[in-house]
Amino acid sequence: MHRMIIDTDTAADDSFALLIGLLHPKAQLEAVTIVNGNVGFDQEIQNALITIEAAGRGGEVPVHPGARVPLVRDWVPASAHGDGKGNHDFPVPAQRPSAEGAAEAIVRIVNANPGEIEILAIGPLTNIATALFLDRELSKKVKHLWIMGGCDNSVGNVTAAAEYNFYVDPDAADIVLQAGFATTIVTWTLTLAQAWWDEQQIARIAEIPTSLAEFFLVLDAPTTAHNASVGVAGSSHPDSLTAMLIVEPELIRRSSDAFVAVETTSELTRGYSLMDHRADRSIPNARIIDEVDADGFFTSYCRLLAAGARERG
Template sequence: MNPRIPLVIDTDTAADDCFALLVGLLDPRADLLAVTMVAGNVGFDQQVHNALLTLELAGRLGEVPVHLGAREPLEREWRSASEVHGDGVGGLRRAETGHTTSDEHAADALVRLVREHRGELTIVAIGPLTNIALAVQRDPEFAANVGRLTVMGGSINGRGNITPAAEFNIYVDPEAAQIVFDAGFADLVVVPWDPTTLRDLVFDADAVARIAAQDTVLSRFFVRANQATFDFDLGAGLAGSTHPDSLSVLVSLDPTFAVSTGRYRVDVETVGELTRGATVFDWKPDAVPNALAIEAVDASRFFSYLSELLASEPTGAVVPEALA
């Protein structure tokens, strides 16, 4: 049997981030060493609550440390996406179990873990890239020592989801994103919003109903936490909710879920008035690539995987009364 993959998930925990954490917590190929928190989707304290709730549902609270990181972008005011996600978990509240977060800052934890697992650690960044940029700034060898960095962010074709030109994670902290893309990571994988998410990672009403029919604690959690995002995405003209964060963790564990990839030079617009946070994926033959973009994934296989994961009943789960 292959050894498990040492993993850190850097997250701004709302609905799909929660499901991404479940992949990292429950997939037997993953050795989730830490969760690091960054300002993004919803209020920071709410994000921390959501991460701890997810750890409880997976029966892993107290086993996987949660490190608090940047509460603001490097140079900008924080921009919420609460209009998309609500509170991120459908109003669920966790029981107070006495477990607390780590005193070690997320960026320091990232630097330490990369040193301890030099060349082997996979980091999956599914929120704004502030913590990753801070780690790059704190340790000149950080980028060279990371085994793989997977980033959920940007769009190959210039379509945004927070502005016409920018995807949310990059838009929130474009300066951090540019630092990361300039840092020299040897294995940097990008899961973009367009085209990959919009084509391959949308769960329509039928897909959600099939998950609901499983009637497990985790499937009930999925339906409830996902509802606000599902409703918002329908109102935005999509066919259902989107799940690039879950895919980002999964493809880090099993790259065969990707059926098309391309190497690009990726840069971020940091000064444009209309294009702040836009990503430029330079495809030209003379461009020097700095990232591998996931251009297409096996959508049916991805849905089957996540559906099977949500059908499981984790040992030691702490379940809110509303899901029991």
């Protein structure tokens, strides 16, 4: 069983990752923490609560609001997600967010369970960096840190140099990567190659007769429409891929160790993730996922949607 905290800037694929933490039989989701990122912060909180209720887990997993802005920079929203919940009017969730902050919750849960908690960070790393300010020894007590972020020396999705999560708060990313966590990174580079679902795959999800599959289609629609408007079919699923690799590590086909650093001073290359794979030139601080079973990932996610929301006892 994988005990995890999911740190998220909840838009569509973040919600799809949350569903894995909420419903996969090998996942035990201890808490959800919210960080500045894709859409407005209060909307991110609501999106997480909506997802928890869609999974049939309302009131069972606490949602902790965290950093509303990056450490030292202005917030930069993402343009592809609409309001992050498919621009759909869902009922107001009965569950309310916790009064305890995200960084405080991370430190409390990890210290109560040293060596047992995996953190899945699928937004900017502001909350994780803030937790390190509260507990400088945190990295030694986290079982593993899984990061969706950066590019493996390739073109980003915000600028030619940078992927969104690292671009929004490069200072936090740099702090976290230097902190000594046992770290695995899923990059935008890998996403483009192996976590992009085309129109035929989305159509297969539309054939799944569950409310959870309907929920997926509603949330995914704005991203798919945005991509189509710029001449690209389908939608990307980096966050849910990262979540699925935690609970189904057999999907990992190839990985490599690298020294990873994030550019914080140059505006031209802000958020650039240097990934040095040269074993004779650098000391690795992260494992980079280079190849996955892409078909297996899609099949596993369809299985999750087909199983449907958990019945409340």
